[in-house]
Amino acid sequence: MVDDELSMREYLELLLHREGYVVTSVPGVKAACELLSRDGVxxxxxxxxxxxxxxxxxxRAARARKEPPEVVLITAFGTPSAAVEAMREGAYDYICKPFDNEELRLLVQKALEKRLLRQENTTLRARLLPGLGVAVGQSTRMQGVWSLVEKVAPGRSTVLVTGESGTGKELVARAIHMRGNRAAHPFLPFNCAALxxxxxxxxxxxHVKGAxxxxxxxxxxxxxxxxxxxxMLDEVGEMPLATQVKLLxxxxxxxxxxxxxxxxxxxxxxxxxATNRRLEAEVKAGRxxxxxxxxxxxxTLELPPLRExxxxxSLLASHFLSRMAEELGRxxxxxxxxTLEMLERYSFPGNVRQLQNMVERAATLSDSDLLGPSTLPPAVRGETEPVVRPGEPGEPQLGVGFNLxxxxxxxxxxxLLAALKQAGGVKTRAADLLGLSFRSFRYRLAKHGLTDELDEPVRSGG
Structure with missing residues (x-):
């Protein structure tokens, strides 16, 4: 916290300490630069x-750091030109005096979430770049995709990634980002169907103030x-027509x-x-x-379904199992x-995401380090499955076709979606509604392919 007024430093320290943050305040630029020279800001x-x-x-001193912190500026002179200059220099945002405590609290929370997301991107880049071909796949079709990724990554052209749900469109979009000269900058996925x-x-x-x-x-x-x-504009095919005009x-x-x-x-x-829709058909239908x-x-970069x-x-299953072994300490x-033979024969209607969830379940629930066919769902083993049919209250009747x-x-x-809706899109509140930690909530969103909703709109709430 940097402010030349002692009263303001003390006020903000108290306010943010109450929110559980560790705060260090300094009176000017020189002291701020000395503090920024250390790690941990x-x-x-x-x-x-x-x-x-x-x-x-x-x-500027913050942005010069190897891993720059987010920066929020406070000003009593909130002119558009000052805002544009601050944003051009790399500020996360700015807030005008006098400000509401809740407004500042939400802004701090949002900035730190972006910082966490950027750190996760850096970690992901370090883990995936050396073996990204393995993570994406080594089939003939995926090698063609990977070759195209390498060609388009250095440029700035707009890319359209298509494919069925669960085929890994976000992973490929991240690969394009990380293989180009933008890798040190943010990758921000956004779900066009969520709002x-x-x-x-x-x-x-x-938006401007009061809009x-x-x-x-x-x-x-x-x-x-x-x-x-x-x-990354995910589910772009769901975007309203009026917004499409403006985006164009x-x-x-x-x-x-x-x-x-x-x-x-x-x-x-x-x-x-990115979209799982056939946009040519959507154009013909007027949508x-x-x-x-x-x-x-x-x-256009079209991702094939896993069955093709x-x-x-087997390659992806082994990759996911290796990650789970590291996480579980096994x-x-x-x-x-x-087991791998059965996985190869299965059609995977949910594509790579379904395979990843299946491997996670098998690794978590298995008592043995050797995952045999019994760790796979009945459908993968070629067995019939029961279906829930109406029965006595509290005791479902199971029949053919049920998949637990x-x-x-x-x-x-x-x-998850109901909690997001009730919380008005604010994910910390949605996590509270479900009795989950924010980190656990983020993990479950990622598990269900909802990571593109991590940058929620900030709303003050009642």
Missing amino acids: DLVISDMKLGTGSGLDVL NEGTLESELFG FTGALQERAGLLVSAGEGTV RVLQERKVKPVGSASEVPFQARVIA FREDLFYRLNVI RTGDT PGLRFAPE ERHLDDSERRY
Whole structure:
């Protein structure tokens, strides 16, 4: 915390200490630079006016670090030009005096979540880059995909990634990001189907203070806050037609017009779109704009379903088991040969995501380090499965076709989405509703392919 007024430093220290944060405050730029020279700073909150220096000096010192912390600037002179300059220099956001305590608390929470996401991206890059070909697959079709990833990664062209649900579209989008010159910058996945039209535009393009109820301050959208990184528009086929028109102009002009603003702001981020829909069919049906389709479809990267990736199932299963063995502290975990043969024969309607969940379940529940066929669901073993039929209350009658794993996964997913809806999209509150820690909640979102919803809109709540 950097402020030349002692009273403000003490006030903010007390406020943030109550939220459980470890806070160190300093009076000026020199002391801030000395503090930043040490490791362990995740977030800097600095007043814009600091006597002989300014918050921009602190921002530049923070951005010069190898692993820069997020920076939030406080100013009593919240002009659009100051905001644009701060965002261009790499600030996460800024807040105007006088500010509401809840407004600052949510801003700090959001900034730290972005910091955590960036650290996770860095870890993922370190783990996946050396063997990313293994993680994606080594079948002939996936080698073609990987070859195309290598070609498109260095450029800035818009890429459209298509494929069935669970085929790994986000993984490939991350590979494009990490193999190019944007790897040191944020990768921000965003689910276009998760929000209504107004909130969707605010999250993508930003908004000015007072643009709508609850807009307590000006905020940059994802396209601007990603800096020189990458924004992944997942489920782009679900985007409302009115927003499609605006997105088309944004991609053509490389500028966004925040909601409620009369001026445009340039952005540098690369855009990767993804969908499990056939956009050509959506265009013919009038549900997707043809001009936007051609703008997104500069380079198309189609992911095959797992059933068409000969030899990849065993490879991916072994990869996922290796990761689970590390997480569980069981280095001896391995598949029996007949188990891998069964996995290769199964069609996997849920694709790679279903395989990953299946391996996780087998590794977690098995008492033996050797995972035999009995650790797989009945459908994979070629056995018939019971179906739940109406029976006595509290005692379901089981019949042919029932799949307990799928039933439990579907139920968990419904509860996750219901909690998100009741919490107004604020994930910390959704986690509380389910009695989960935020980290556990994030893990379950990732398990069900909902990681693209990690950057939720910040709402103050009642």
